[in-house]
Amino acid sequence: MTQAHRVYVGTIGEGLWRSTDSGETFIRASDGMFVECHVRALVMDPRDPRILYLGSEQGLFRSTDGADHWARVESPMSGRQIWSILLLPQMPDIILAGACPAGLFRSEDGGRTWTEPRVRIVQECPRIMHSRVTTLTADPTEPQTIWAGVEIGGLFRSRDRGRTWEAVGRGLSSLDIHSLVIAAADSRGKRLLASTNNDVNLSTDDGETWQPLQIGKILPWGYFRGMAQLPQRPEVVLLGNGDGPPGSAGTVARSADAGANWQVTTMPGQANSTIWNFAVHPADPGLVYASTVSGEVYRSTDGGASWVKVRREFGEIRALAWTP
Numbered sequence: 001m002t003q004a005h006r007v008y009v010g011t012i013g014e015g016l017w018r019s020t021d022s023g024e025t026f027i028r029a030s031d032g033m034f035v036e037c038h039v040r041a042l043v044m045d046p047r048d049p050r051i052l053y054l055g056s057e058q059g060l061f062r063s064t065d066g067a068d069h070w071a072r073v074e075s076p077m078s079g080r081q082i083w084s085i086l087l088l089p090q091m092p093d094i095i096l097a098g099a100c101p102a103g104l105f106r107s108e109d110g111g112r113t114w115t116e117p118r119v120r121i122v123q124e125c126p127r128i129m130h131s132r133v134t135t136l137t138a139d140p141t142e143p144q145t146i147w148a149g150v151e152i153g154g155l156f157r158s159r160d161r162g163r164t165w166e167a168v169g170r171g172l173s174s175l176d177i178h179s180l181v182i183a184a185a186d187s188r189g190k191r192l193l194a195s196t197n198n199d200v201n202l203s204t205d206d207g208e209t210w211q212p213l214q215i216g217k218i219l220p221w222g223y224f225r226g227m228a229q230l231p232q233r234p235e236v237v238l239l240g241n242g243d244g245p246p247g248s249a250g251t252v253a254r255s256a257d258a259g260a261n262w263q264v265t266t267m268p269g270q271a272n273s274t275i276w277n278f279a280v281h282p283a284d285p286g287l288v289y290a291s292t293v294s295g296e297v298y299r300s301t302d303g304g305a306s307w308v309k310v311r312r313e314f315g316e317i318r319a320l321a322w323t324p
Contacts, residue, residue: 098133
């Protein structure tokens with residue numbers, strides 16, 4: 001396990017918490033923000049782990065010193081709930097952010113200026129009042145392609161690094177998109193996996209059509225949330241499973257073949273709610289953190305095959321990251 005790494009936990013109503021001793025102890029790290037803000041998105045700049053971007057109900061914030069201090073990134077998102085953030089891996093000055101009510105924002109200059117791409121996303125939803133952009137994913141095989149998933153509003157694809165968008169997703173089991181990963185497994189080629197409220201869906205034609213995998217028949221529950229891939233091993237996919245949002249029980253499922261087969265991992269007892277988030281980092285591909293939406297944090301040192309529970313518990317967790 002990577003020594004002396006940092007763990008960041010974003011909460012609802014308790015701001016951001018940071019550990020500098022591998023998750024043994026945590027202190028609040030919200031200087032420059034409303035201390036009790038709702039943190040729903042957290043990412044790091046791939047060039048420098050001290051540079052972090054955070055999304056809350058007050059807009060987008062940035063830290064350049066590992067969360068010692070935060071400053072608001074002035075943008076059209078100020079005062080909007082930010083639910084997802086993406087820095088393009090090969091061009092990190094291009095930043096995408098997803099909001100609630102559902103909307104997309106884009107910067108080409110590291111956040112100094114912003115545009116709002118025109119995309120037709122339904123913003124009102126009878127079930128949850130406002131739809132929201134829950135996931136933004138860069139396609140590692142096509143640098144121009146970006147994906148956006150909306151809860152509840154379906155799946156969107158951009159072929160020009162987020163300037164323009166089109167709706168895709170024929171055959172999805174639900175328009176309630178929670179997470180998306182792009183995996184490859186030997187001769188199978190590129191496989192897109194999308195988790196929803198009732199299944200995980202597979203596309204092998206670049207998102208045009210989808211097939212529900214019906215994995216609720218083999219996993220303990222039929223609700224699915226966060227997904228993550230191991231760095232350097234994109235065929236290994238971790239999946240958050242539970243009995244609802246937030247639910248009262250949860251576990252982590254793992255696939256070693258890009259979603260063709262799934263196994264329940266070894267956990268120290270049943271989690272207290274659905275597994276909502278994962279955190280990985282290329283500095284140590286085997287080190288993974290996971291969290292439930294109701295405050296528990298778990299750590300794996302074997303690529304998500306088995307887990308231990310971190311002693312500290314929180315309120316509601318919506319964002320998670322670790323850095324060297």
